[in-house]
Amino acid sequence: MIRESYLNWLILLGLLAVPIWALTADEPFTITLATRAAILALAAVGLNIALGIGGLVSFGHAMFFGIGGYVMGILAYHAQSFTPLDLGAFSIAGTKSMPIIWLVALILSGLAAWIVGLLSLRTGGVYFIMITLAFAQMFFYFSISWSTYGGEDGLSIYVRNGFPGLNTLDPIQFFGICFVLLCLVLFLNARLQGSPFGLALNAARQVPARVETVGLDPMRIKLLAFVISGAITGLAGALFADLNRFVSPTMFSWQMSGEFIVLIIIGGVGRLMGPVVGASLFVLLEHWLGGLTEFWHIYLGTILLLIVLFARGGLIGFLTGKEGAHV
Amino acid sequence: MSTILIIEQVLNGVQFGVMLFLMAAGLTLIFGVMGLINLAHGSLYMVGAFAAAAVAGATGSFLLALVAALAAAAAAGALIEMVVIRRLYQAAHLDQVLATFALILIFTEGTRWFFGSFPLFLDIPDYLSGPVTLPGGIQYPLYRLALIAIGLAVGAGLWWLIERTRLGIQIRAGENDREMIAALGVDISRLYTLVFALGAALAGLAGALVGAIQSVQVGMGEPVLILAFVVIVIGGIGSIRGAFVGAILVGLTDTLGGIFLPGFFGLFMAPGAASQTGSAIASMAIYILMTLVLIWRPSGLFGARA
Structure with a gap:
């Protein structure tokens, strides 16, 4: 059995070591795979705050992922076509600058999470799972019929957006950006878990009535957690769109939401590094099994089943010998 | 818009709703x-459709195909209940979602591996094809009417089974208190397998019946699954009556929304923008309906517990 804090550092170093090795071995594709893992991990870290600590099983986080993606797509599309974005009362120019795109993605997905959370948190249990799914489906169908930005075909961005002082077209530099953001969010998550807010959120998942008795409003705590969670997943969406230089309604699909949940459960629900382990393993399996057989989903399904049935607490729970949070 | 068109669309909506009910009931x-x-x-819906298409292709009999769909889906349901699902009853919802998500992956790729990626076709039998003339001079496909009739008959049968038979009493008792009925000597694990197989058979039947008007292909089950979830959430989870009302509501909203919303927006918007906005809202309509229902009644129309 390994101490979880040692394991966490080991996992983070592992994710950093792979692309550095790939750089020396001149394998740019491996760097792209690691970048993909880092971005998916970031999205799942976002979900893990709502799901793991707060017990809010959202089956609609693809909604925020897609909002982030479309923020990047729309702003960059207006910048590359030199047409201003008309917002009715006023119009703004598009941008190819990552920090601005991130900020807009964080704000808009956080705002969406606030509205969706306000409505969804009235329900609980299975109903919460399903109402979040319904909101994501609304965005999915809306993006399909929104022909201004490509509709079903999606939107291609020809050149990756820029970051001051860096060449984002270089795979290792783009990986660096994603990795630093992932570390920042993980740090935030770790601080949050130990903070009074994190403790209250944890308590609101376990015994909402008792939280209320000590004078806290569990609804407000959960809503704030949902907003933070949605904003982080939105940021990941903007990065994901930049990685592929492409946005499409698939980013809003329910399979995407399902994938985020899968990433968290593989790693371990409520674990700080659970999403990182889950995303790395998922990308690895996708690449390795996908190269081995066209029907790799059968093996993925079998592995997932075995994890659910025999490794409760995910891989980190399995390695540290401790069960995870109960959701 | 003529009355005939409206009646036709209402019938289409009811037909769609009734098929959703078969899924949602299970x-x-x-x-x-x-x-x-x-x-x-x-996936069980898909299994039913593929079994029906395979048997219809081999024997040419539609009735045999339906029997095969029922049997194959029920067998697949009983099998996964005994191998996997049984271990999940005490688990958290999250584990159930993941495990059954894994089963989707296995079923989908397994079917693709076995039957290939190309869609199969299931033909409507001669005695059910062609239009019939309804009172008022409306021409309507006989097969779709038959679907409505079958759906209503299954609904009635299910009501009889649950309200009037010994098995139904056990099922209702199981909903309320599983330890108690186990203590009374009912073999609870057999009951669970039976209920699961029954639900699976209904899904398989729906798959075969709908497969004859759409194509039978890998991945056909997931869009219907999401709709069926919308249905049971609207109706209140656990309530058969709620599933029926929810299914008809969703069927009508989806069908009528697609037809009438573009025209409705045309009343106060330019034609091009109206048809685009209308069809966008129409594709979101059932999710908007579900959200409104849940905001009004957080545990569905007929739901007792959350």
Whole structure:
């Protein structure tokens, strides 16, 4: 059995070591795979705050992922076509600058999470799972019929957006950006878990009535957690769109939401590094099994089943010998 | 817009709703009795459709194809219940979602591996094809009318089974208190397998019946699964009556929304923008309906518990 804090550092170093090795071995594709893992991990870290600590099983986080993606797509599309974005009362120019795109993605997905959370948190249990799914489906169908930005075909961005002082077209530099953001969010998550807010959120998942008795409003705590969670997943969406230089309604699909949940459960629900382990393993399996057989989903399904049935607490729970949070 | 068109569209909506009911009834029964979220229900729908297409292709008989769909889906349902699902009853909803998500992956790729990626076709038999003339001079496809009739008959049968038979008493008792009926000597694990197989058979039947008007292909189950979830959430999870009302509501909203919303927006918007906005809202309509229902009644129309 390994101490979880040692394991966490080991996992983070592992994710950093792979692309550095790939750089020396001149394998740019491996760097792209690691970048993909880092971005998916970031999205799942976002979900893990709502799901793991707060017990809010959202089956609609693809909604925020897609909002982030479309923020990047729309702003960059207006910048590359030199047409201003008309917002009715006023119009703004598009941008190819990552920090601005991130900020807009964080704000808009956080705002969406606030509205969706306000409505969804009235329900609980299975109903919460399903109402979040319904909101994501609304965005999915809306993006399909929104022909201004490509509709079903999606939107291609020809050149990756820029970051001051860096060449984002270089795979290792783009990986660096994603990795630093992932570390920042993980740090935030770790601080949050130990903070009074994190403790209250944890308590609101376990015994909402008792939280209320000590004078806290569990609804407000959960809503704030949902907003933070949605904003982080939105940021990941903007990065994901930049990685592929492409946005499409698939980013809003329910399979995407399902994938985020899968990433968290593989790693371990409520674990700080659970999403990182889950995303790395998922990308690895996708690449390795996908190269081995066209029907790799059968093996993925079998592995997932075995994890659910025999490794409760995910891989980190399995390695540290401790069960995870109960959701 | 003519009355005939409206009646036709209402019938289409009811037909769609009734088929959704077949899916939703199994789903809601399984949740009500076992407390299990079964994402793999859509896979059972697909299994039914593929079994029907394969048997119809080999024998040419539509009735045999329906029997095969029922049998194959029920067998697949009983099998996954005994191998996997049984271990999940005590697990958290999250584990159930993941495990049944894994089953979807296995079923989908397994079917693709076995039957290939190309869609199969299931033909409507001669005695059910062609239009019939309804009172008022409306021409309507006989097969779709037959679907409505079959759906209503299954609904009535299900009501009889649950309200009037010994098995139904056990199912209802199981919903309320599983330890108690186990203590009274009912073999609870056999009851669970039976309920699961029954739900699976209904899904398989729906798959075969709908497969004859659409194509039979891998992945056909998931869109229907999501709709069936919308249905049972609107109706209240665990309630068969709620599933029926929800299914008809969703069927009508989806069908009528697609027809009338573009025209409705045309009343106060430019034609091009109206048809685009109208069809966008129409594709979101059932999710908007579900959200409104849940905001009004957080546990569905007929739901007792959350």
